[in-house]
Amino acid sequence: MFCLPILFHVSRPIRWDSDHVTIMNDDTLDLAHEVVRCDALSRVHIGLDYFDASINRIGAYVIGSRATQKCFLQALLEPLALLRKYEAEGRFFERLALLEECKSLPWNAVWDYFCLTNDVPVGEDYIADIEAYEKNVTSKRQ
Secondary structure (H helix, E strand, O other): OOOOOEEEEEOOOOOOOOOOOOOOOHHHHHHHHHHHHOOOHHHEEEEEOOOOOOOOHHHHHHHHHHHHHHHHHHHHHOOHHHHHHHHHOOOHHHHHHHHHHHOOOOHHHHHHHHHHHOOOOOHHHHHHHHHHHHHHOHHHOO
């Protein structure tokens, strides 16, 4: 409560025993937008909940991480300076129109490029990597 950074624990509370994996939903997207719009990226630390008793934990971790990164990417691609200008000038129609247009920006192409340039699987290709890891590493644990 008295530390400078803001600490978030991001989860998806569906049921008491399972389904905590963070996904790309309105709640996570709204959180990302709020952090970016408040220029708080350097003050916020986010911890993701990845426990789900019914699925692979590595897979759950990857799903949550990728979903959260995608939400922040969408927030970072928002034309914030122009939105702030419209807000300051009382041009609320223009602000709302631009916010609506932002919903269909090709952010996924930027995400795919990010993955490609960082040698990270694109799209659902990570599923095979996790299955291989589960077969070759985690299945041998006792």
